[in-house]
Amino acid sequence: LKEDINYDVFDEKPDTPPLDVQSMAAPLESALIDRGLDDLDDLNSIDDFLSFVKYLEKYASNEIPSEFFALKPIEQVRILSQAQMYI
Numbered sequence: 001l002k003e004d005i006n007y008d009v010f011d012e013k014p015d016t017p018p019l020d021v022q023s024m025a026a027p028l029e030s031a032l033i034d035r036g037l038d039d040l041d042d043l044n045s046i047d048d049f050l051s052f053v054k055y056l057e058k059y060a061s062n063e064i065p066s067e068f069f070a071l072k073p074i075e076q077v078r079i080l081s082q083a084q085m086y087i
Contacts, residue, residue, distance in 0.1 A: 025086035027060035
């Protein structure tokens with residue numbers, strides 16, 4: 001039995017484009033200022049962080065891709081930390 005198997009299909013990535021982290025810097029900076037924070041290090045717990053993400057979703061959802069809000073918190077932390085470097 002001889003079959004041609006396309007092994008490339010296993011290497012394919014999902015069609016979702018990566019988030020443009022740099023474009024998230026401005027809304028992140030505005031949200032930090034609005035909340036009276038200097039940077040993400042001022043968030044002391046996961047609850048503080050989740051509250052901050054809810055704030056972002058409510059007030060900056062038109063500037064931040066909706067895919068961001070569907071991510072797990074650990075991924076959101078990584079992305080926001082990267083965006084903070086552009087501030």
